[in-house]
Amino acid sequence: MAHAVLSCLHANLAALEAVLDDIDRLGVDTITCLGDLVGYGPQPNEVVELVRSRGIPTCQGCWDEDIIEGLNACECSYPSQLAERRGQLAHHWTAAQLSPDNKDFLASLPLSLRRDGLVFVHGSPNSQHEYLLPDMEAFAALERVVSAGADMLFCGHTHRPYVREFREGSIELRLRRPDSGPGQESERRMDLPVRRIVNAGSVGEPRHGGTEATYVIHDGDRDTVEIRQVPYDVERTCRAILAAGLPPPFAWRLRHGFEYAERADDASHVCER
């Protein structure tokens, strides 16, 4: 059965509506959301309410967590002082806009969802803040999938959609302990399982060079993953950004297909807090 996975909506209502239309048109009726419903974008309440009204199972993103917990994102996750100041401004604006009811909803979201061998998280099984980028060290990336007990791990957070498959993996090792005499080290070979990471990209703040919203459709029966790109009314969101008094560069970046939140360079960085 085919199911759709979306992530990083970032309070961009026009983009979410276009993606849901696309999913409906394809006749896919199972949807999972990987969080970051709010942050940066101009319609946090509208986006949360649309996700709630459609009853979409959702796990919590780092922005959803921060809005409830207070500003918790570590400073080191911002690549620059400028990005940090803008991020804080967007945070305070969003926190002030969100209704108590919608905040409660974000607070109730689980960190991960699990269906059969599929595991759904925002960043990585370790943390909502960890980036699983497509070029992350392969063994470390596979470790995330295996430690989560997943055959296929769905994540978002990087805003760039991809499918990464690990195969023909093995590790050979030599074990030594105090009681093993000289030359008595034991050797072992472990074959690694075939696993996949699917990154759903971003609905509301795409970072693939174009302005289209991205999400994925996984068909378990046919064992396929399709990366979907959906055009939407970018100007509508840009106008709403400016009308809301959010920093104008947010609108400019969205309009040009540049991300409006810059990403920390260190892909494996995990907030220590």
Place this chain on the structure above:
Amino acid sequence: MRGVVLVSGPPGCGKTSWILSRLQEHRGPRVYRRLEGVDPEGRPLALDGGLDQAFLHDQIPDLRELADGSQDPAPEAEGLLALIELPLFGPEIPETLALGLRPDRHLHFGRDSELPRQDTLVFGALDSWSLDLVTEVWDPASVNSFWFELVNGAYGDVYRAKALVNLPDGRGFLFNWMVSCSGTQFLPLRSVAPPHGRPMRLSRLVVQGKGLDTAGLQTTIADCLISDAVLELQQAPRRSQGEPLPATG
């Protein structure tokens, strides 16, 4: 090349780069002066706030400068090369421009073949905006983001942008960008500011373009400049190390 040479040309045609390489080649006393130019209608061109001058003095520490209102450079100087830079659109020097000096030669970009040919823009009717940044220090990652936004049109239609930028490690850079050239030149200054408080050298941003969002520019710049406390955090380890950083980028 020697003697007193007047070098004119439109803004952005490459006068300063050409002058820098002639002066660097020259063995003997070197003099530089930048004059205030005029646009095709004879109106004074926006000043660059001393950016080029500051950069040339950084690159050529023994460079002499003609004081304002002075006449020709000392004619007795043996092997002297004095280059006088004049932003000017056409090769004819308007009578309204009292140069107060008699050059041995006058070279004009676009007319004289010994100068490089470069496309230049028509700078008439462009807004010009400039911000004094003396003592200000940029967060390095932030200045990258800001410059990317600036030259890609986030604050209006920018044709030319130039800045002398201080970084927390004491280095300074001349950022130089023009819409007709690909990419920004990032030229490191030779001088490195000591790790004791804010740098005192000239620092500013000059932007020419249309429909400039100067309020937006100022908001973003304010978010890029670092506080005393952050600067101190970066300077303290340099003080204990003692060694200055090389001025390379």
Place this chain on the structure above:
Amino acid sequence: MARWALLSGLGGDLDVYEAVLADLRRRRVDTLFLLGDLIGPERDCRPLLERLQHPRRGELRAHCIYGWWEEQLLAERGYRGERRAEALRRESGEDAVQALLRAVDPGLMDWLAALRFGFVELDCALLHGSSADVGDSLGSATDPLCLLDRLTRMDVNRLFTARSGEQFSVALCGGGITARVRDLEGERQLRQSVPSRQVIGVGRGLQYTLYDPGTDHLDFRTAPDPARVRRRGFA
């Protein structure tokens, strides 16, 4: 040539520390690392902590980091924001937390709070658990994929760890993996080899490890038990 001694898990026992120091004599050790769990709930830790701060004349000064027990104490005494000694409470109950509080005089807290999480020396990381967590217990039976991940996180060739208390070395020496990526730009495939790296468990208490960074030589040692030595001495 440099030689390190790596120990952990003293649990506040000065006798054990002295026994290891005695065993180290004539072994030409020039650097001593104490990878956490200096303290424990079972005895007054003051004599050991004071000795670590003020070594005797001619005695090596131990380079200390904090371990799981220090983390529990620091959390319980409010040095970790909102967190408290939840892991200890969960594992051993409230009595264990109270015993730990009694074992370490509050006057020693500033010194403990100033301890570092780990050292990176040459291409070696010296940690109590791993950079994933101070309580990360790595041993000879740990999934090699997990060991490789912990090495990758620190970007080092040797990871010395102490949390499990086990003396072991796992050398990753072969294998590889193929990763195929498909995104909006197209498809690409990369074969990557297992890097030649090693995780070393240094042991706990009397069991400690000698390491020569120049030759990469490892020696797992056990110092004579001070209780037995004493008994023999008075017999």
